[in-house]
Amino acid sequence: NAGVMQNPRHLVRRRGQEARLRCSPMKGHSHVYWYRQLPEEGLKFMVYLQKENIIDESGMPKERFSAEFPKEGPSILRIQQVVRGDSAAYFCASSRILESSSGNTIYFGEGSWLTVV
């Protein structure tokens, strides 16, 4: 009974390269969320996706960042032309249909640690 699967767990990129982080939600989940944890900060919401739709991207940086959740395959968080400030842990979460005031139905992955050198 696999949980939310993220890969790679650790990724090192040089400045200017692209980073792609993948997330496979739990079986039966059609809602995916991405959070970022910068050093010395709490997790911050980035984006909420359903299959083939971006529902809320209010936490996404305006440039270089994009996310998708295609009909088939994992969700992808893509960071173009990475800079040192992108170094962080990126957490994916998934859920079925949300109940009111949920938190208990949102399941998190182990995170992907991006280091930009």
Place this chain on the structure above:
Amino acid sequence: GNSVTQMEGPVTLSEEAFLTINCTYTATGYPSLFWYVQYPGEGLQLLLKATKADDKGSNKGFEATYRKETTSFHLEKGSVQVSDSAVYFCALISGGSNYKLTFGKGTLLTVNP
């Protein structure tokens, strides 16, 4: 906007000691409050929650009470074990988005035998 402030770590305790990790919040409306835990090498897991004032969430010997008057949700455990060593995150949902969690920075707890 919403924010969560939790006790800075790391916190180091001996087995069977009493644990308190402080958490205070600022929120619009009436938030739901959560504690998440991340054990080494694993994802975040929901530990407990409370959805209204004076509610007490509890799980695995941990407790936290939703205190509206002090805007707090402190995590407590009477007797910690080595297996409780983990990072603990306080979080809330408020403002109409039932999916957008606001997290504190996390507190690393290490319990020594």
